[in-house]
Amino acid sequence: MTTDVVYTPNTYKNDLKPVWCPGCGDFGVLNSLYRALADLKCEPHDTVIVSGIGCSSRLPGYVETFGFNTLHGRAIPIATGVKLTAPALKVIVVGGDGDGLAIGGNHFLHAARRNADISFIMMDNEIYGLTKGQAAPTTPVGDKTKSTIYGNPEAAVDPCALAISFGASWVGRSFSGDVKGSTELMKRAIDHRGFAFLNMISPCVTWRGDDQHKQIRARLRPLPADHDASSRETAMRLTNEGGPITVGVLYENKQPTLVDEMLEVRWKAQGEKQPPTKADILQQYMPTF
Numbered sequence: 001m002t003t004d005v006v007y008t009p010n011t012y013k014n015d016l017k018p019v020w021c022p023g024c025g026d027f028g029v030l031n032s033l034y035r036a037l038a039d040l041k042c043e044p045h046d047t048v049i050v051s052g053i054g055c056s057s058r059l060p061g062y063v064e065t066f067g068f069n070t071l072h073g074r075a076i077p078i079a080t081g082v083k084l085t086a087p088a089l090k091v092i093v094v095g096g097d098g099d100g101l102a103i104g105g106n107h108f109l110h111a112a113r114r115n116a117d118i119s120f121i122m123m124d125n126e127i128y129g130l131t132k133g134q135a136a137p138t139t140p141v142g143d144k145t146k147s148t149i150y151g152n153p154e155a156a157v158d159p160c161a162l163a164i165s166f167g168a169s170w171v172g173r174s175f176s177g178d179v180k181g182s183t184e185l186m187k188r189a190i191d192h193r194g195f196a197f198l199n200m201i202s203p204c205v206t207w208r209g210d211d212q213h214k215q216i217r218a219r220l221r222p223l224p225a226d227h228d229a230s231s232r233e234t235a236m237r238l239t240n241e242g243g244p245i246t247v248g249v250l251y252e253n254k255q256p257t258l259v260d261e262m263l264e265v266r267w268k269a270q271g272e273k274q275p276p277t278k279a280d281i282l283q284q285y286m287p288t289f
C-alpha cells in the first residue's frame with residue numbers, strides 16, 4: 001500500500017523561532033517560501049537553502065530542509081557548487097541586498113552569465129540591517145542612514161536591471177507584504193531551469209522606518225497587460241522606474257544551463273559522442289542519502 005505524502009507549509013516549519021524585529025518584511029518572505037515549497041511538493045531532503053550573512057540570511061535556519069548559512073557574500077558560489085555536485089537537488093539562495101549586490105555582486109554577475117541552475121531570492125530592504133543601518137547598493141540617493149548622515153551621495157542600482165543585463169534567464173520582483181503574489185512568483189523562480197532572480201522588496205522597520213511598508217505598497221504596480229516577458233528590452237523598461245515599482249515576471253527565457261554545459265564537457269572528456277539526457281543526469285547524480 002502506498003501512502004500519499006501531504007505537503008503543507010507546516011511540513012517545512014521547525015522549532016526555531018525567527019529572531020527578526022516585529023514587523024520585519026522577512027517574515028512575509030519566509031511564509032511565502034513555506035507555501036511555495038508546499039505547493040511545489042519539494043521533498044525536504046532534496047532541497048537545499050543557502051545563505052550568506054545578514055538578518056535575511058538567517059532564513060535557512062527556519063526551514064526544515066537542508067541549509068547552509070555560509071559567509072557574507074559567498075552564498076551563490078557555494079550554492080553553485082552544491083548544484084553541480086548533485087544536480088537533482090533543488091538549490092535556493094536567500095539573502096540580503098548587501099550580501100547579493102555589494103560584497104557578493106561579482107558572484108551574482110557570474111551566476112547570471114553562466115545561467116547557474118539556482119534560484120536567488122534576494123530580500124531587498126535597501127540597507128545593511130544586521131550591522132545596524134549602513135547604506136547598501138539599493139539605498140536611494142539622498143537618504144540618510146547611519147553611514148550617510150548628510151544623505152546618500154551614491155545612485156542606487158535596480159537589482160532587476162543588473163540581473164537582466166548580466167544574462168539571468170528569469171527575473172521577477174515581488175513585495176513581502178503580498179504573501180499570495182510572492183508565493184506564486186517563488187514557485188515560478190524555483191521551478192525555472194537556470195538562474196532565476198527574484199527581487200523581494202522586504203522592509204526593514206528598524207533602520208528604514210515604520211513607514212517603509214506603506215510607502216512601498218503605494219508604489220506597487222502590476223505588469224502591463226501586454227507585457228512581453230521574452231523581450232529583454234521590454235523588461236528593461238520596467239526597471240529603474242523611479243516612482244512606480246512593477247511586480248511580476250519581468251523577464252524569462254529558455255537557454256542551456258550551467259549543469260547542461262558542464263555535463264556536456266564531462267561527456268566529451270569521457271569520449272562519448274552524445275550529450276547526456278535528463279535521465280542520464282538524474283541516474284548519475286541522484287543524491288545517495
Ligand SMILES: Cc1ncc(C[n+]2csc(CCOP(=O)(O)OP(=O)(O)O)c2C)c(N)n1
Binds near residue numbers: 097100
Ligand atoms: C566578510 C564580511 N564582511 C562584512 C561583514 C559584516 N556584515 C555582516 S551582515 C552585513 C550586511 C548585511 O546587509 P544585507 O546583506 O543587506 O542583509 P540584511 O541584514 O539587510 O538582511 C555586513 C556588512 C561580515 N560578516 N563578513
Ligand code: SF4
Binds near residue numbers: 021
Ligand atoms: S534590523 Fe531590519 S532587516 Fe533586521 S530583523 Fe530588524 S527589521 Fe528585519
Ligand SMILES: [Mg+2]
Binds near residue numbers: 054096124128
Ligand atoms: Mg539589506
